[in-house]
């Protein structure tokens with residue numbers, strides 16, 4: 375059975391989060407949606423995400439998000455937030471809050487830091503946080519970066535895709551997902567092989583190897599080719 379996740383963005387459309395150089399709610403929604411897309415299209419993952427569009431008070435908002443999570447069949451809950459302290463130009467970094475899944479949180483924080491250059495503030499136990507305390511499955515709350523650190527916001531903006539890919543990769547590993555095999559996964563480059571700088575045949579380079587048609591390379595080198603289908607053997611003969 376494929377394990378399932380439920381993800382959510384912090385706060386809500388009508389009950390906003392932190393805001394300075396960027397808006398927490400807007401960015402949390404982007405990250406949440408992109409991580410969901412990666413997990414369910416690039417990996418064989420399964421799960422849903424939630425954004426609160428209705429709550430008008432903080433209590434209502436927290437309850438609405440947790441009620442959604444607890445109403446789904448799943449193995450892991452995750453929520454995307456952005457942090458705030460006071461406005462600075464310098465860096466602050468990424469941290470991941472948890473109730474009891476410390477290792478996963480530490481791996482997540484380190485992976486986001488590595489992918490983005492954000493400072494790794496690490497895993498922090500926060501048993502009193504409503505989301506972590508009231509979700510009934512293992513849960514992590516990712517504080518991607520600080521909305522009021524100029525350096526953080528620049529790193530987040532320029533590494534948005536890498537940050538989302540890193541979050542998805544750690545979640546996928548935890549939930550046992552594998553990369554979906556698609557044709558696009560084969561990222562080859564067109565190339566050619568030349569003899570004496572004149573005659574050329576076409577080739578492809580894939581993962582550092584150059585691939586050519588044996589028949590074409592035999593023609594290029596003036597060799598006779600005999601193929602035995604039974605033994606899957608290609609025999610090349612020098613033509614005397």
Ligand SMILES: [Zn+2]
Nearest residue numbers: 384391455456
């Ligand atoms: Zn928040």
